[in-house]
Amino acid sequence: MNRLMRCAVVVMLTLGVCGCRTVYYSMWEKLGKHKRDLLRDNIEDAQKEQQEAGEKFQDAFTRMKELADFDGGNLEKLYGRLSGDFERCNSAAESVRSRVTDVRTVADDLFREWESEIEEISSGELRRKSRSKLDTTRVRFEGLHRAMTAASGRMDPVLTQFRDQVLFLKHNLNAQAVGSLKGELRGIEHDVSELLREMDKSIIEARRFIRSME
Incomplete structure (x- = not known):
């Protein structure tokens, strides 16, 4: 942007x-x-922000695995990096949520305008064609919005687990805490994988919707 x-x-x-x-x-x-252009721009930005967020979540999980495999060295430095990764994930999640809201707002405004303008068309045939196009676009958008919302929702459980681990490590920066982290990795990995899968679906839906607008 x-x-x-x-x-x-x-x-x-x-x-x-x-x-x-x-x-x-x-x-x-x-x-x-016009609103159509703004909607497309916002969806394209949503694609990029989801992709970037996915990369940040993956980086944070990779750092978590490195910390779980800790075998000597500067534990505090590794923790600092993980804490920074968590903050970046949190910031990216906020950006994604905000963008999804923007997309919904512009889409709703576009559809309301479209509805209003259809009534101004005097030709019955053209009015029916425009109505059909609106209905098709709206259905496609709802599919996209569901995918975006699902991906956004998947961030919350991952962020919660990241936050729990970061805070626990902050209070117990020792080998025992690292061992506890290792026991949680499988569950965290599952949630991260689900998040990335939902984000991929959302990005694919966004591409399809944008193509349908061309």
Whole structure:
């Protein structure tokens, strides 16, 4: 997302609280971007952010395995890296959740506008075609949104396990705590794998939806 787009998102969030998103959309229309374009941009950004989040979660789990295999050296340094990985995962998760909300908001506004404009079409045949296209697009979007929400929801149990381990290690930075971590790895690995699988599904759905808009 370029700098202008980032600034516009901040404006959108501010205006959204006031129920004045019309100003935001009007600003973009003057720049040649309509709700359809904004929805596509947000979905593309969601793809990237989910991919980046998945990589951060995978990195954190890899670090956790390194810590579980600790066999001498600077334990505190390894813990510091894991703690940093957790913070990055938490930040990435917040970005993904926020983006999913943005996608839903723009989609709902687009569909409302589409519904309204259909009523302005005088030709019955063209009105039916536009209605059919809207219905198809809406169904496809709901499939995408379910996939995005499922992937987003999978982050929470992983973050909870990461947080538990980071805090436990913080309070017990010794070989016994490391041994306890080793016993938890299988369950954490399962949850991370499920998260990455859901994110892959969401990314695939996003690509399909974007292709359908072209």
